[in-house]
Amino acid sequence: MIHNRCCHLSCPQCEIAGNIVLDSKSTRIEKAFCSNCGYNLPVHEGIPDFASHVPLMDSRLRPIQKLNQSPVFSVCYESAVWRTFLTRLGSGISMKDELERVLSLAGNGNIETVADLACGTGHYARAFSRKYPGALVYGLDISLSMLTRGRNLARRNNLTSILFLRGDIYRLPFEDHSIDRVNCCGALHLFSNVRPIWREISRILRPGGVFTGWTLYLKPGLEERLQRRMMEKGLASFFQPDQLGDDLKQAGLTHFHCERERLWLIFSASKIRTGVL
Ligand SMILES: [Zn+2]
DSSP: OOTTOOTTBBOTTTOOBSOEEEEEETTEEEEEEETTTOOEEOEETTEEBSOTTSOSSOTTSOHHHHHHTOHHHHHHTTSIIIIIHHHHHHHSSOHHHHHHHHHHHHOOSOOOEEEEETOTTTHHHHHHHHHSTTSEEEEEESOHHHHHHHHHHHHHTTOTTEEEEEOBTTBOOBOTTOEEEEEEESOGGGOSOOHHHHHHHHHHEEEEEEEEEEEEBOOTTHHHHHHHHHHHTTSOOOBOHHHHHHHHHHTTEEEEEEEEETTEEEEEEEEOSSSOO
């Protein structure tokens, strides 16, 4: 059902959108190619790869990102021992509350396309698919093991409008102004250079479209010194709400709204409608 509607995808080679053909047997994608330039995209275990310029195991990844590549970790990721525990510890709220806050910030309307960036095993992609039943939801991540796990979980939940694809957050494989909602939860603190990511998100969002996410707070005081040391060592990134709002605005994302729960910043911003700040 999803394969004839992927006109938002751009070819990694000719960079023209609307020509990606996904051939599938039953629900598994067997072949992916660009009908414009003939480029054959690699397909790993039914997942089309729009980021073949990034090795499947990248030595430049941070330790937590390397861990994300592990099949065992991807199975444990949504379990009580990992995300549930960390969410409660870091934010004081439950994963369910966190999810509901983000979905509420995403709002309503006639939503046709959603891109869940750094989607992991698809916790948010599944929730967006349920919230917007008519929408095509793209689940994008760099970790193949997370994506295959996500695809299997979506199937098990009969969510057939989610397309999982391997992609690079710095080179999103979507046409300009083609996506109604972009989400990135629990991953932005893993990237050392986020400004190009804001620009990519702003590029792909439709005017009036909404970007939602949560990331980690740069807490003033003793914690800040420790957090800044972690940033210097490239272990993680942390954000101050005012700075985050300013940076998003620079990229063309306005109406910044941010709610803090302990170390969690849950936020949204909208793509400007007019093309002018
Ligand atoms: Zn092409």
